[in-house]
Each structure stands twice: as C-alpha cells, then as structure tokens.
Amino acid sequence: MSSHTRSIANETHFLKALKPDRLSIVLVGLVVAYYIALYFRQKARNYAPGPTPWPIVGNYVPTEKSWLFFHDLCKKYGPIVRLSLAGNEMLILDDLEDVEELLGKRSSNYSSRRQLTYSGKYRSIDKRLVLLPYGPLLKKQRAAAFQMLNARAVGGYEGIQERGSIKLVTDILKQPTKAYISIKWYTAETLQTLVYAKRFSEDGNDLKTLLHVLETFIQDMHPARYPVDNHPILDKLPDALSPWRAEAKEKHDYEFTFYRRLLREVKQRMDNGENLECFAARLWEDVEKNALDETSMAYLAGSAFEAGTDNTAGTVLWALVAILNYPETMKKAQAEIDRVLGKDANMPPSFKHFEDLTYCTALVKEVFRWSPVAPVSAPHQSLQDDVYKGYFVPAGTTVVPNIWAIHHNEKHYPEPFLFNPERFMPKNGEKLGTESLNEGHCGFGFGRRVCPGQYLASKSVWMGIVTLLWGFDILPPTGANGKPILPDPSAVRNGLTAEPDAFDVVMKPRRAIDVDALTQAWAN
Ligand code: HEM
Numbered sequence: 001m002s003s004h005t006r007s008i009a010n011e012t013h014f015l016k017a018l019k020p021d022r023l024s025i026v027l028v029g030l031v032v033a034y035y036i037a038l039y040f041r042q043k044a045r046n047y048a049p050g051p052t053p054w055p056i057v058g059n060y061v062p063t064e065k066s067w068l069f070f071h072d073l074c075k076k077y078g079p080i081v082r083l084s085l086a087g088n089e090m091l092i093l094d095d096l097e098d099v100e101e102l103l104g105k106r107s108s109n110y111s112s113r114r115q116l117t118y119s120g121k122y123r124s125i126d127k128r129l130v131l132l133p134y135g136p137l138l139k140k141q142r143a144a145a146f147q148m149l150n151a152r153a154v155g156g157y158e159g160i161q162e163r164g165s166i167k168l169v170t171d172i173l174k175q176p177t178k179a180y181i182s183i184k185w186y187t188a189e190t191l192q193t194l195v196y197a198k199r200f201s202e203d204g205n206d207l208k209t210l211l212h213v214l215e216t217f218i219q220d221m222h223p224a225r226y227p228v229d230n231h232p233i234l235d236k237l238p239d240a241l242s243p244w245r246a247e248a249k250e251k252h253d254y255e256f257t258f259y260r261r262l263l264r265e266v267k268q269r270m271d272n273g274e275n276l277e278c279f280a281a282r283l284w285e286d287v288e289k290n291a292l293d294e295t296s297m298a299y300l301a302g303s304a305f306e307a308g309t310d311n312t313a314g315t316v317l318w319a320l321v322a323i324l325n326y327p328e329t330m331k332k333a334q335a336e337i338d339r340v341l342g343k344d345a346n347m348p349p350s351f352k353h354f355e356d357l358t359y360c361t362a363l364v365k366e367v368f369r370w371s372p373v374a375p376v377s378a379p380h381q382s383l384q385d386d387v388y389k390g391y392f393v394p395a396g397t398t399v400v401p402n403i404w405a406i407h408h409n410e411k412h413y414p415e416p417f418l419f420n421p422e423r424f425m426p427k428n429g430e431k432l433g434t435e436s437l438n439e440g441h442c443g444f445g446f447g448r449r450v451c452p453g454q455y456l457a458s459k460s461v462w463m464g465i466v467t468l469l470w471g472f473d474i475l476p477p478t479g480a481n482g483k484p485i486l487p488d489p490s491a492v493r494n495g496l497t498a499e500p501d502a503f504d505v506v507m508k509p510r511r512a513i514d515v516d517a518l519t520q521a522w523a524n
Pocket residue numbers: 129130131132142145149303304305307308309311312315373374377378379380443444445446447448449450451452453454456457458461
C-alpha cells in the first residue's frame with residue numbers, strides 16, 4: 001500500500017470513529033475556539049465600545065427607525081459605538097465633531113460604500129451612483145453629475161422650478177384631497193424636465209413606474225434587510241436555493257428597461273434634430289469625454305431622477321407635518337409672504353422674492369433639521385485601517401453618521417424637538433442667499449459623498465413650501481369629537497430614508513386664484 005492510500009484509509013477510519021455527537025462536539029469546539037481567538041484579537045486592538053455581538057450573527061440592527069436605535073446605543077455606550085453584523089464592522093457616530101473629522105477631514109479613507117449583494121450586485125449591476133465603491137466609476141459619475149448640478153448651473157433651472165410650483169398649486173386646487181401625489185408630481189416632474197427634457201403625460205404612467213422603483217429600492221438598500229448582504233457566502237448557493245436572486249434581477253430588468261427607454265428617447269429626439277437642454281442630452285454629447293457606457297448613463301440619469309424625487313418630496317411633506325403641529329409658524333410665514341408680494345398677488349412667489357422671505361427660508365431650514373429625510377444618510381465605508389480617538393477602525397468598516405441625532409443634539413440646537421424656525425433667523429437682519437438653505441444642518445450628507453443634488457434640492461423644497469403657504473391654509477381635518485387630527489411627527493414610512501407616514505391634511509385656498517391664468521403660465 002502506498003503512503004497516499006494509507007493516509008486516505010486512516011482518514012476514513014478517523015471519520016468513521018467520529019460518531020455524529022462527537023462531530024458536533026468538534027464543530028462546537030471549533031466555533032468556540034474561533035470566537036475565543038476573535039475575542040483576544042479584538043482585545044488586543046482597542047475597538048470602540050458597544051454591545052457584545054452574538055456568535056455568527058453579530059449584533060441586531062432593526063430595519064425600522066434605526067436612527068432611534070443607534071441613538072439609544074450611543075446614550076448607553078458613548079458617542080462612538082461599534083457594532084458587528086456577522087463580522088461586518090459598523091461604527092455609529094452620534095456627534096457632529098466626529099462625523100466632520102472622519103467623513104470630512106479624513107474623507108480620502110471614508111468615502112466608499114459597503115458592497116451590497118442584493119441591491120448593488122444584482123439589482124443595480126454595480127452601476128448605481130449611490131451604491132458605488134470609491135473608485136474610477138464613482139469619480140466619472142460624480143463628475144458628470146457635478147456638471148449639471150453645481151450651484152452655478154442650478155441657477156439656470158429656476159424657471160423650471162417656478163413653473164413646476166405653479167402646476168403644484170393648480171393640481172391641488174383641482175384635487176385638494178390628493179396633495180400627496182401632487183407633491184410627488186411636482187418634484188418628479190421638475191427632475192424629469194431637467195434630466196430628460198420632458199413632462200409627464202396626463203396618465204402619469206412614468207411617475208407611477210418611478211414611484212414603484214423607489215418604493216422597493218429604499219427598503220432594499222438597508223444593509224440589514226437581506227441576509228446575503230451580511231453573509232456573502234449565501235451568494236454561492238445555487239439559484240434553486242436563492243429565490244432572492246431572481247427577485248433582485250427582476251427588479252433590475254424593470255428599472256433598467258425604464259431608465260434606458262428614457263435615455264434612448266432623448267437620443268432619438270437629438271437625432272431628429274431637436275436641440276435639447278437636459279442632463280441626458282449632455283451625457284450623449286459628452287459620451288467620449290465621460291467614458292461612460294450606456295448602462296452607466298442610464299443609471300446615472302435615473303439616479304438623479306429617483307434620488308431627487310423621493311427626498312425632495314419627503315421634505316415638503318415633512319413641512320406639512322410641522323406646520324400642522326405648529327400652526328403659528330404658518331401664520332408668520334404667510335404674513336411675510338403677503339407683506340412682500342402684496343395681499344392680492346395673483347401669482348405665487350418666485351426666486352426674485354427669495355431675499356425678502358427670510359422667515360420662510362428659516363422655516364425651510366428648520367424642516368431640514370427637525371425631520372431629516374435621510375436620518376442616517378447613506379452609510380460610508382472605510383478603505384484602510386485607522387485609529388480614531390484611540391479606537392481601532394479596521395478597513396471595511398461601515399460608518400453611520402446619525403444625522404437625526406446630530407440634528408437633535410441640545411448642544412447645537414436648544415429644545416431640539418421643538419419646530420422653531422426662529423433658530424435660523426439671521427441675528428442682524430441680514431439678507432440670506434439661496435446657498436444659505438444648505439447651511440446650519442447636515443441633511444445632505446458629508447465629505448466626498450455629499451449629495452450632488454443639494455443645491456437643486458433645497459431650492460425645489462423652498463419653492464414648493466413657499467408656494468403652498470402662499471396659496472393655502474394648511475389645516476388638520478377634524479375628528480368625530482370635534483378635535484383636530486394631527487399627524488404624529490414620529491410616524492415614518494419604513495426604509496433607509498424617512499418619509500412621513502400617510503396623513504390627512506385640508507388644503508384650504510386662502511385667496512382667489514385664477515386657475516386658467518396659472519395653467520397658462522405653467523404651459524409656457
Ligand atoms: C431634499 C432633498 C435631498 C436630500 C435631503 C438629499 C440627501 C442626500 C444624502 C444625505 C445623501 C448621502 C450623502 C452621503 O453619503 O454623505 C445623498 C446622496 C445622493 N443624492 Fe441626494 N438628497 C436630496 C435630493 C437630491 C437630488 C435633487 C438629487 C439629484 C438631482 C440627488 C442626488 C443624489 C445622489 C446621486 C446621491 C449619491 C451620491 C454618492 O453616493 O456619491 N439628491 N443625498
């Protein structure tokens with residue numbers, strides 16, 4: 001017998017000798033040894049404090065209102081908390097100073113994203129800007145987005161935003177019970193005009209498709225939603241045992257078909273001789289300079305469309321929730337609007353009134369602070385090992401800046417749960433420019449991943465809210481007991497972003513509005 005045959009015989013003998021119970025003991029022993037080794041390795045490194053992870057699965061993280069869960073942990077362990085999701089390191093930051101240091105000053109290390117198998121690899125085939133890791137494709141996509149969305153370029157879109165807000169008023173006048181969909185229409189159509197140079201058709205089919213994409217995407221990108229995102233080994237299982245894979249691919253087919261159609265329509269119109277001023281046209285013109293393939297272009301244009309619609313509409317909806325709970329702020333803003341435009345103004349405010357509507361601007365900024373629509377931003381990921389305040393932060397750590405907690409920190413915002421626009425009123429009566437909308441809060445994220453659409457977004461939010469205040473008294477419905485039914489500011493839709501839960505609102509016209517004249521203005 002050769003030595004090789006002998007060793008196989010020995011192994012077989014050894015395995016036979018292991019009865020199932022002995023095998024279990026060996027396996028358990030290995031797991032215990034692994035965790036003891038892990039424990040000592042981690043002891044040797046000084047990790048940030050946090051709850052002890054469970055074997056294999058690690059710490060629990062809820063998919064609902066995770067910002068409140070994270071903040072509670074920080075109250076217990078301190079402003080920097082370490083969690084482990086099945087071996088994936090997570091650092092929760094509760095304080096602005098730490099976020100500014102890591103995601104701002106050290107942004108060369110903290111600007112990547114965790115690679116999600118479900119929503120990144122299969123659903124977005126690694127092309128969706130918000131999920132891209134730090135690298136060449138991200139830089140190309142951000143550079144192309146910057147061309148369209150930088151503060152100067154955005155100055156040229158004011159007419160589109162103003163026309164959109166006129167339509168918002170007329171839509172609500174025609175269908176006062178459908179304010180929710182009118183607001184979504186307003187933000188999405190502004191984006192669609194900028195990105196694809198087209199408005200929605202009457203049936204709103206493209207809006208419905210977009211909202212359907214968004215509804216599932218904001219849930220899918222939560223890092224705790226799919227087990228495969230924390231146990232990548234599950235991706236090795238065959239399709240028969242991984243029904244989630246087919247589901248993710250189906251979502252990809254649905255959204256990609258939609259985004260590619262919109263992109264190709266623009267190309268078709270350009271080929272037909274139309275001179276189009278929009279982001280997609282710019283992408284086609286600069287196709288060589290940008291070096292982006294058609295799939296990347298479709299996802300990039302689609303990203304601007306989707307990211308802009310949901311967060312912008314969500315913020316306008318939060319303004320309604322705030323106003324319903326704090327009606328005195330509505331009265332003050334309306335008094336300012338009437339003073340600046342005149343009581344009988346028959347057209348809504350435009351950006352030329354911006355500097356004089358200081359209280360309205362303070363109110364909009366307070367909405368961004370009071371209820372950030374992206375309460376945990378989009379988590380960043382580190383590329384290399386780092387040490388911060390003596391804590392070891394290994395490469396690949398997911399860093400979660402808790403924007404909600406920062407915005408509710410008494411140190412920076414006294415009585416933080418109060419909706420109080422006065423906190424943003426300039427002390428010496430100075431006039432504010434539109435860029436001030438993005439200052440004094442961190443609703444648009446941080447460092448090299450800061451929201452590229454922030455200048456456009458804040459102006460759309462301002463325009464939407466100020467127009468609604470000009471046209472309507474925003475009132476709560478009355479319950480059977482004669483008391484007003486107020487929306488609960490803590491009730492949110494499930495997902496990584498936070499839109500208010502459905503609520504009822506009465507939009508009562510506060511002036512005689514000539515719908516025909518407004519419709520005419522919108523159509524031009
Ligand atoms: C009120 C509206 C909006 C809010 C509150 C908001 C907020 C945010 C936040 C917090 C992030 C993550 C930043 C980070 O990782 O540090 C983000 C990313 C992003 N936003 Fe916005 N956003 C808004 C509107 C828009 C608009 C209008 C557009 C496009 C036209 C847009 C495009 C994007 C894109 C493409 C990303 C991903 C950037 C990246 O991963 O590098 N957003 N936004």
